[in-house]
Amino acid sequence: MNLILDQFLILAAFLFCIGLYGVLTRRNAIGVLMSIELMFNAVNINLVAFSKYLAPLNLAGQVFAFFIIAVAAAEAAVGLAIILSIYRNFKNINVDDINLMKW
Amino acid sequence: MDSLSQQITFYALAFFIIVPAVMVTRLRNIFYAGLCLIVCFMGVAGIYLLLNAEFLAAVQVLIYSGAISILILFAIMMTHHLYSKSIVVSNEQKYAALVLVVLLVSMIMVILSVTTWNISTEKQPSNVLQMVGSLLMKDYVLPFEVVSVLLLVSLVGAVIIARKEEK
Numbered sequence: 001m002n003l004i005l006d007q008f009l010i011l012a013a014f015l016f017c018i019g020l021y022g023v024l025t026r027r028n029a030i031g032v033l034m035s036i037e038l039m040f041n042a043v044n045i046n047l048v049a050f051s052k053y054l055a056p057l058n059l060a061g062q063v064f065a066f067f068i069i070a071v072a073a074a075e076a077a078v079g080l081a082i083i084l085s086i087y088r089n090f091k092n093i094n095v096d097d098i099n100l101m102k103w
Numbered sequence: 104m105d106s107l108s109q110q111i112t113f114y115a116l117a118f119f120i121i122v123p124a125v126m127v128t129r130l131r132n133i134f135y136a137g138l139c140l141i142v143c144f145m146g147v148a149g150i151y152l153l154l155n156a157e158f159l160a161a162v163q164v165l166i167y168s169g170a171i172s173i174l175i176l177f178a179i180m181m182t183h184h185l186y187s188k189s190i191v192v193s194n195e196q197k198y199a200a201l202v203l204v205v206l207l208v209s210m211i212m213v214i215l216s217v218t219t220w221n222i223s224t225e226k227q228p229s230n231v232l233q234m235v236g237s238l239l240m241k242d243y244v245l246p247f248e249v250v251s252v253l254l255l256v257s258l259v260g261a262v263i264i265a266r267k268e269e270k
Binding site (some may be wrong): 002003005006007008009010011013014015017018019020021022024025026027028030031033034035037038041044045048049051052053054055056057059060062063065066067069070071072073074075076077078080081082083084085087088093095096 | 106174197200220
């Protein structure tokens with residue numbers, strides 16, 4: 001039995017939902033950022049799997065995965081810089097406690 | 104690779120993705136969670152190898168397991184006194200989030216079970232890397248250049264945000 005598309009999609013769905021759970025429940029801001037990276041990875045698995053199984057001659061899925069990795073790197077750099085700046089000002093990076101801009 | 108060893112490889116990789124991913128969201132010590140994240144990224148690189156995306160697997164190892172993980176671990180070490188035995192990992196939305204996530208997974212499963220994919224019968228060409236390179240330089244050259252500008256902007260922005268303000 002060869003590998004089929006649905007296996008990769010189910011794996012990506014589980015990974016995405018674990019990342020979503022982490023984003024919703026983690027209190028540490030760096031933990032939230034790590035969970036977002038998990039969600040990016042799930043999306044990339046989906047793109048590459050669709051590219052291989054549905055359009056093997058058109059590799060646009062892989063190209064978009066590259067772009068997502070580049071954007072994720074930019075996001076991680078800026079996000080961690082913001083977290084360090086928050087830490088310097090509040091001595092705390094719990095997302096529950098940082099409510100300065102919340103109405 | 105024959106189909107049986109492909110299946111075994113897939114399930115082993117899935118194990119090494121899902122279990123560290125759960126640990127990333129649940130571990131009390133955020134530094135160990137960061138190390139689990141590296142294992143998870145390596146597993147995803149293995150999945151790319153199974154999908155004949157060798158260059159993407161190399162990029163995944165270099166950028167995710169290398170660069171982004173190190174960035175995250177450094178940020179954890181700069182805020183390191185924040186984890187201790189008594190710290191609460193999750194907020195009070197824990198159960199609501201669990202219900203939401205289980206609903207989302209089951210919805211995706213239902214959608215997958217009723218969808219019939221138009222699976223292509225063509226074989227993937229052997230020169231995948233060459234084709235990706237020509238796509239990046241021909242069809243997608245504008246997004247390619249925009250991404251390079253984005254990386255430059257985020258580099259400068261990260262330096263400006265993270266540096267100490269002068270009194």
